[in-house]
Amino acid sequence: MTTFVRNSWYAAAWVDEVGDAMVARRILGEPLVLFRSADEGIVALLDQCPHRLLPLSMGVVAEGRIQCGYHGIEFNGAGRCVRVPGQDMIPPTAKVRTFPVVERFGLVWVWMGDEEAADPALLPVVERYGAPGWALLDGGYQHHASNYRNIIENLMDPAHTTFVHKGTIGNPAATDEPVKVGKLDGGLVAYRWVENSPPSPFDRLVMEVTGSVDRGQFFYYYLPGTSCVDIISIPAGTEREDEVMDAKGMRAFSYKFLTPEDERNTHFFWLHLRNYRLEDEEWAAGLRANLDKTFLEDAVIVKAIQDEQDRTGLHQRTALAIDRAPVMALAMLDKMVREEGAAVAAE
Numbered sequence: 001m002t003t004f005v006r007n008s009w010y011a012a013a014w015v016d017e018v019g020d021a022m023v024a025r026r027i028l029g030e031p032l033v034l035f036r037s038a039d040e041g042i043v044a045l046l047d048q049c050p051h052r053l054l055p056l057s058m059g060v061v062a063e064g065r066i067q068c069g070y071h072g073i074e075f076n077g078a079g080r081c082v083r084v085p086g087q088d089m090i091p092p093t094a095k096v097r098t099f100p101v102v103e104r105f106g107l108v109w110v111w112m113g114d115e116e117a118a119d120p121a122l123l124p125v126v127e128r129y130g131a132p133g134w135a136l137l138d139g140g141y142q143h144h145a146s147n148y149r150n151i152i153e154n155l156m157d158p159a160h161t162t163f164v165h166k167g168t169i170g171n172p173a174a175t176d177e178p179v180k181v182g183k184l185d186g187g188l189v190a191y192r193w194v195e196n197s198p199p200s201p202f203d204r205l206v207m208e209v210t211g212s213v214d215r216g217q218f219f220y221y222y223l224p225g226t227s228c229v230d231i232i233s234i235p236a237g238t239e240r241e242d243e244v245m246d247a248k249g250m251r252a253f254s255y256k257f258l259t260p261e262d263e264r265n266t267h268f269f270w271l272h273l274r275n276y277r278l279e280d281e282e283w284a285a286g287l288r289a290n291l292d293k294t295f296l297e298d299a300v301i302v303k304a305i306q307d308e309q310d311r312t313g314l315h316q317r318t319a320l321a322i323d324r325a326p327v328m329a330l331a332m333l334d335k336m337v338r339e340e341g342a343a344v345a346a347e
């Protein structure tokens with residue numbers, strides 16, 4: 001049984017990756033090739049020539065068509081064969097499956113399910129994207145050798161930060177303040193406010209604050225594979241309206257888009273928006289490196305967990321109070337997978 005939701009947009013590549021080169025990427029277990037076609041812009045095709053099944057990504061892109069590396073058969077962006085060297089007749093079966101794509105947030109999103117249902121309105125929402133007063137870091141990509149469910153558990157669990165991220169974002173004086181959990185439309189949020197803390201050196205560096213601060217941490221999960229962490233520091237007592245917090249505090253939105261490669265591997269795309277140090281390129285480069293390092297610390301953990309799950313067939317032997325948000329997230333995901341499976345079976 002698969003753990004995947006097919007009717008969803010998945011981040012497949014950064015738009016910049018698909019220049020003159022093709023990108024071969026396995027998504028939900030299926031091999032795709034993305035390339036920039038002459039007729040349809042960036043497209044996603046099944047990475048398989050219909051002739052001898054050689055991956056098309058072993059060929060070349062020439063004049064906006066993809067050419068198989070075995071016998072030079074050429075396909076356009078619609079997956080239609082437009083040339084067979086050595087013969088004039090193009091067999092009607094010489095076509096390649098295409099997958100709907102849309103470009104948004106600098107990413108190419110691919111729809112792996114029922115083509116009729118591929119509605120761009122179902123793309124994730126990215127808060128503050130393109131808004132004035134916000135700086136963007138994007139292009140983040142890591143390969144995590146774990147099922148995406150383990151990564152969702154990690155992302156909905158702030159309690160690991162102190163221990164996993166000692167060298168990056170972890171803080172030994174981290175709060176024991178428990179997280180509250182709230183259901184949302186198509187997801188959930190785990191959050192907490194830690195009030196009246198002394199400002200950290202980092203707080204002092206990026207905002208004007210002398211007294212204590214209120215810190216908000218919001219961990220959002222949206223089905224099936226989007227995570228957003230909203231981190232807020234505001235002078236203690238500041239009104240908690242979005243506009244007020246954006247203007248008076250330090251705030252960042254950290255997005256991860258999880259695209260299952262297969263049952264044991266996940267494409268981990270990330271982007272980050274912040275409302276401080278907007279023009280500081282050196283700062284931004286340091287922040288990018290720190291985020292990358294932080295997420296790699298998680299990658300080590302989830303890989304080791306996946307290996308042990310594979311070895312034992314177990315998920316966990318005991319449960320803790322901190323599991324509440326991860327358990328709810330995975331229950332929602334399981335329900336979505338089940339419902340999609342039931343709908344397909346009913347057809």
Ligand SMILES: [Fe+2]
Pocket residue numbers: 154160161164165294298
């Ligand atoms: Fe982490």
